[in-house]
Amino acid sequence: MTAHRTVRLVLSLLAGFLLAGTVATVTATTAQAEDGYRFWGYYQWTNGQWAFSQKGADAYVPADGAVEGWRFALGGAKPRVPRAAGDFEAICGKTPAETGKKRVAVVVDPGTPEDAAAGETPGQATGTCVVTDPASNGAKILAAVGPVRIEKGLTCGVAGYPAKGCGDQVKNINVPATDAPVTLQIGASVGSSAKPSSAASSEEDSGTPWTGIVIAIVVVALLAGGGLVLNRRRSAAK
Numbered sequence: 001m002t003a004h005r006t007v008r009l010v011l012s013l014l015a016g017f018l019l020a021g022t023v024a025t026v027t028a029t030t031a032q033a034e035d036g037y038r039f040w041g042y043y044q045w046t047n048g049q050w051a052f053s054q055k056g057a058d059a060y061v062p063a064d065g066a067v068e069g070w071r072f073a074l075g076g077a078k079p080r081v082p083r084a085a086g087d088f089e090a091i092c093g094k095t096p097a098e099t100g101k102k103r104v105a106v107v108v109d110p111g112t113p114e115d116a117a118a119g120e121t122p123g124q125a126t127g128t129c130v131v132t133d134p135a136s137n138g139a140k141i142l143a144a145v146g147p148v149r150i151e152k153g154l155t156c157g158v159a160g161y162p163a164k165g166c167g168d169q170v171k172n173i174n175v176p177a178t179d180a181p182v183t184l185q186i187g188a189s190v191g192s193s194a195k196p197s198s199a200a201s202s203e204e205d206s207g208t209p210w211t212g213i214v215i216a217i218v219v220v221a222l223l224a225g226g227g228l229v230l231n232r233r234r235s236a237a238k
Contacts, residue, residue: 036076036173038117038165040155042138043069043079045086045107052079057138057155064102067091068138070158072111072122074173082109083182084125092129095189102134106145107184110161120162127184131191144190 042053044060045067053060062068067086074080084107091105106129110122130136130144139155142148146159149166156166 034076034173034175035169035171036074036175037167037169038072038074038115038162039167040158041071041073041075041079041081042155043071043081045069045088050079050081050086052081053138057142060138061135062102062104062138062141064097064104064134067105067107068141069107069109070142070155071109072158072161073115074111074170074175076173076175078175080111080115080175080179082107082125083179084109084127084184085181087127087184091127091184091186092189095129095131095192096194098131098193100134101131101191102136104130104132104136104141106130106141108142108145108158109182110158112179117162117165117168123159123161124185125182127186129189129192131189131193 042057043050044053044062045051050069065088067088069082069086071080071082086105086107088105091107092103095103097103105127107125107127109125113122116122126145128145130141132141132144139148142155142158147157148155149157151166154166157163
């Protein structure tokens with residue numbers, strides 16, 4: 001059995017366990033050594049917590065107001081969920097709703113240095129509001145956040161991380177019981193057409209009060225013209 005097929009099997013079994021509510025619990029107080037894989041896990045924020053997706057990103061269509069999560073980690077029997085909460089308001093609150101489109105908040109967590117393969121360095125966890133067509137699936141929404149590397153149907157890299165490898169098996173991993181929470185770096189929204197006008201943006205970005213300058217020029221011109229007329233009248237009177 002190839003490594004990729006084994007990854008698929010493990011994830012399928014994990015999804016089945018979650019569905020049946022029979023996920024094994026860790027009885028030890030410290031992390032236990034086990035065999036696992038490095039991979040991007042796909043999650044949805046449901047009832048105030050992350051839930052491992054029961055469908056692949058290309059088969060799941062999130063609703064307007066949903067929060068999608070992606071986490072890269074060394075995983076075993078227990079899912080390694082994103083380390084930040086799925087706060088839709090924090091991610092999409094400043095992005096206005098648009099007719100005929102949906103807003104989906106996306107959390108991308110590259111994981112910890114301990115999760116990374118040799119030579120790889122994970123970036124900061126991010127939150128992005130994606131404004132897209134109501135029929136867009138999870139895969140299309142993730143692709144709007146950044147380039148996605150797909151190999152043999154698996155999501156192997158997100159926004160260039162990791163640069164290589166896909167579902168690699170790792171022997172004797174130590175999975176922590178919990179991960180310390182992190183603060184998301186909230187980026188600009190993607191796909192929104194609600195942008196300021198070019199004129200307003202140019203004036204605000206440059207910091208130059210062009211309206212005031214134009215008014216001042218007009219006033220000076222009027223004063224100069226009035227003075228010229230007055231001088232002509234005085235000359236005529238002489």
